[in-house]
Amino acid sequence: MAYTYTLPWLLVSLFLILVSIAKSKVPAVIVFGDSSVDAGNNNVISTVLKSNFKPYGRDFDGGRPTGRFSNGRIPPDFVSEALGLKPEIPAYLDPAYSIEDFATGVCFASAGTGYDNATSAVLNVIPMWKELENYKDYQNKLRAYLGNKKANEILSEALYLVSLGTNDFLENYYIFPTRRIQFTVQEYEDFLVGLCGNFIRELYGLGVRKISLTGVPPMGCLPLERTTNIMGQNGCMEEFNIVALEFNGKLKALARRLNTELRGLRMVFADAYHIFHRIIRKPSLYGFEVTGVACCSTGTFEMSYLCNEHSPFTCKDANKYVFWDAFHPTEKTNRIISDHLIGGLLARFG
Numbered sequence: 001m002a003y004t005y006t007l008p009w010l011l012v013s014l015f016l017i018l019v020s021i022a023k024s025k026v027p028a029v030i031v032f033g034d035s036s037v038d039a040g041n042n043n044v045i046s047t048v049l050k051s052n053f054k055p056y057g058r059d060f061d062g063g064r065p066t067g068r069f070s071n072g073r074i075p076p077d078f079v080s081e082a083l084g085l086k087p088e089i090p091a092y093l094d095p096a097y098s099i100e101d102f103a104t105g106v107c108f109a110s111a112g113t114g115y116d117n118a119t120s121a122v123l124n125v126i127p128m129w130k131e132l133e134n135y136k137d138y139q140n141k142l143r144a145y146l147g148n149k150k151a152n153e154i155l156s157e158a159l160y161l162v163s164l165g166t167n168d169f170l171e172n173y174y175i176f177p178t179r180r181i182q183f184t185v186q187e188y189e190d191f192l193v194g195l196c197g198n199f200i201r202e203l204y205g206l207g208v209r210k211i212s213l214t215g216v217p218p219m220g221c222l223p224l225e226r227t228t229n230i231m232g233q234n235g236c237m238e239e240f241n242i243v244a245l246e247f248n249g250k251l252k253a254l255a256r257r258l259n260t261e262l263r264g265l266r267m268v269f270a271d272a273y274h275i276f277h278r279i280i281r282k283p284s285l286y287g288f289e290v291t292g293v294a295c296c297s298t299g300t301f302e303m304s305y306l307c308n309e310h311s312p313f314t315c316k317d318a319n320k321y322v323f324w325d326a327f328h329p330t331e332k333t334n335r336i337i338s339d340h341l342i343g344g345l346l347a348r349f350g
Contacts, residue, residue, distance in 0.1 A: 026159045026210070026349050028104045029080040029089055032131050032199075033163035035111030035328060036214070037076050040067025040091035042111045042125060049112040049123045054309040055296060059318060059331055067091060069111055069303070071295070071318045072331030076161050078338035079212075079345065080105050083159065092134055099141045103154065108134050114168035115195040118179065122171055128164075128199055139206065156207050159349050162199075163214035165251075168192055169243060170219055189247045193254055200254075204262050210349050211267040212341075213255055215248035218277040223293050224326040227300040234292065236280075248273055268348055275340040279322055279333060286336055287319070294323035295330060303327045 031037050035049075043052045050067065051057075057065035059072040068074050073088065081087040089105040090097040110126030113119060120127035126134075143151040173179045173188055183191060200211065219225065220240030229237050252269040259267055283291045293299030295315040296307040303325040307314075315321060324330040329337070 026083045026085070026157065027154045028106070028158040029076060029083065029085060029161060030105065030135070030158050031076045031089060031107040031109050031161045031163075032128070032135075033109040033161070033214075034113050034165075034167055035069045035109075036166070036217075037074060037107065037161060037163045038067065038069065038091070038109040038111040039074070039076070039089055039094075039107040041093045041107065041109060043067040043091070044093045044095070045110070045124070045126060047112065047124045049125060049304050051111070051304060051307075053305075055314055056307070061088070067094075069325065069328040070331050070334060071324050073334060074331075075163070075334050075338045075341075076105075076107060078335055079159070079161065079342060082338075082342045082346065083349075092138060099138075099145045102138060103142060103146065106138060108138075109163070112167055112171065114164055114166075114172060115192045115199070116168050116172060116179070118176075119168045119172040122167075122176070128195075132199070132202060135203075136206065152207065156209050158208075158210065159345070160203065160208050160211045161214070162196075162211060165192060165196075165216040165247060166219050169216070169240070169247075170222075170225070174240075185243055186246065189243070189250055192247070193250045196251065197254055197258065200258055200265075200267070201262070204258075204265055209264050209266060211265070212270045212345055212349075213251060213267060214270045214272055214341075215251050216244045216273070218273055218280060219244050221277070221280045221291075222327055223299055223323050224301055224303070226292055227326070241277075244273060266348065268344060270341045270344070272337050272341060275337055276329075276333075279336060283322055287332075288322050289320040290315075291322040293321075294325050295321040296325045299323070299326065301326050 042050050051069045052065050052067045076089045080089050085104050089107050090101050091107050108131040112123040112125040117127045218241045220237030225237045226234045255267045255269040279286050280291050295318045297311040298313050307325045318330045319332045321330050322333050
């Protein structure tokens with residue numbers, strides 16, 4: 001009598017993961033940051049800053065809201081796909097996923113957070129120290145799942161995306177008086193750069209070696225800021241853009257310094273500011289028609305729960321718009337910016 005032996009599904013899936021890892025120079029993409037890269041971690045915490053409802057995600061695979069602050073995918077998804085990995089990076093706190101899914105990419109980001117703990121407290125989101133604690137938990141689970149040797153290989157060879165800072169200025173510094181009393185804006189930039197440096201050093205101490213550090217966008221051109229710029233005829237708030245450029249310059253200098261200071265670290269500064277600013281200034285070159293307001297609702301101030309499927313004003317075609325809601329780009333904008341940055345990442349890490 002003949003017998004047919006089949007490997008348990010767990011072993012089959014583990015084998016496929018190991019094959020995938022062996023073929024890729026970058027075996028996983030691991031994400032820290034704010035709403036620019038949050039894949040849905042805020043869905044499961046007690047905060048008003050969520051996007052796990054329609055019309056968010058209407059152009060995502062299956063037309064489903066995931067917690068991404070866009071009509072579709074966000075930059076880490078495009079980076080992962082370009083590296084030959086999966087086209088969507090799951091959120092670590094999403095109960096629909098497991099360590100098997102996270103082995104080739106995982107997102108710890110939380111919309112509304114910043115380098116400054118005071119920023120995360122504004123809307124009760126996940127602070128960076130907690131993102132780091134979740135990453136440590138992930139490390140332990142990955143080692144238990146794949147064994148120390150293979151897990152450590154993934155953790156050291158993975159590409160780590162770090163993207164945040166906008167909320168520190170727009171949600172914290174310019175709205176509440178506490179930090180403005182303590183710091184001039186240039187001093188606050190320095191304070192945040194110091195916090196960023198500490199975060200990178202902690203990652204390095206945990207075995208991280210490949211990092212892409214993204215600065216802040218031309219935040220004075222976000223629809224929300226243009227709406228409030230009444231005296232400037234709803235143009236970009238150039239003061240905020242100047243701060244963004246100053247801050248980005250300091251982050252770039254930090255990346256150079258840490259590459260020298262920390263042996264084996266390979267960190268690049270992914271400058272998204274200039275391509276984003278070019279899209280906003282010359283939208284027709286990229287196939288856009290609207291840049292001053294967003295697609296969702298009136299496009300002037302709405303995001304999160306204020307951007308909902310019952311608004312009669314939401315645009316029909318998000319591809320004509322640079323911004324999806326008053327704070328976040330459309331999937332098309334995310335793709336263009338990502339494509340612009342991916343060449344440098346592939347050259348360095350791919």
